[in-house]
Amino acid sequence: MDINPILEYLKYIILPWLADAADTAGEDSFSFVVERGDDHGGNLVYHSYEDIAKDFEQLNLHPGDLKPSVAREINKLLQPVRDHFAYWRRQKNYLEKSRKIVTKMELRKRKQNT
Numbered sequence: 001m002d003i004n005p006i007l008e009y010l011k012y013i014i015l016p017w018l019a020d021a022a023d024t025a026g027e028d029s030f031s032f033v034v035e036r037g038d039d040h041g042g043n044l045v046y047h048s049y050e051d052i053a054k055d056f057e058q059l060n061l062h063p064g065d066l067k068p069s070v071a072r073e074i075n076k077l078l079q080p081v082r083d084h085f086a087y088w089r090r091q092k093n094y095l096e097k098s099r100k101i102v103t104k105m106e107l108r109k110r111k112q113n114t
Contacts, residue, residue, distance in 0.1 A: 004056075006063065006066055006067055006070050007049075007052070007053060007056065009070055009074065010032070010049060010052060010070060011049050011053075013074075013077070014032070014070065014073045014074065014077070015030065015032065015049050017073075017077055018030035018031070018032060018073070029047050030047065031045050031046070031047060032045070032046045032047075032052065032069070032073070033045050033046075033069065034046070034061065034065050034066055034069045035065075035068065035069055035072075036065045040062070040065065044061065044065075052066075
């Protein structure tokens with residue numbers, strides 16, 4: 001099978017992350033769910049990369065079904081990073097607003113003293 005970036009993301013990033021999360025939670029194995037409509041056979045649940053690759057190679061797993069599930073897991077993986085930067089962006093905004101208020105107060109104080 002040719003190199004497929006979606007399968008590479010699964011093999012080297014998502015599945016190890018899911019396995020680590022399952023291990024941390026005291027579970028025996030991870031589950032990777034490919035969400036599909038009932039008209040496409042319903043959801044698929046995988047517990048190994050080999051099973052995913054096999055179904056993909058045998059065309060039992062359509063790329064159009066796999067990609068959104070991979071994107072969902074990447075978004076879950078990145079959410080703590082997004083939260084971290086959003087928090088610090090808010091803190092920076094508060095600091096800038098505080099500085100402006102202090103500067104205005106200092107200017108008023110100087111005017112009153114002159």
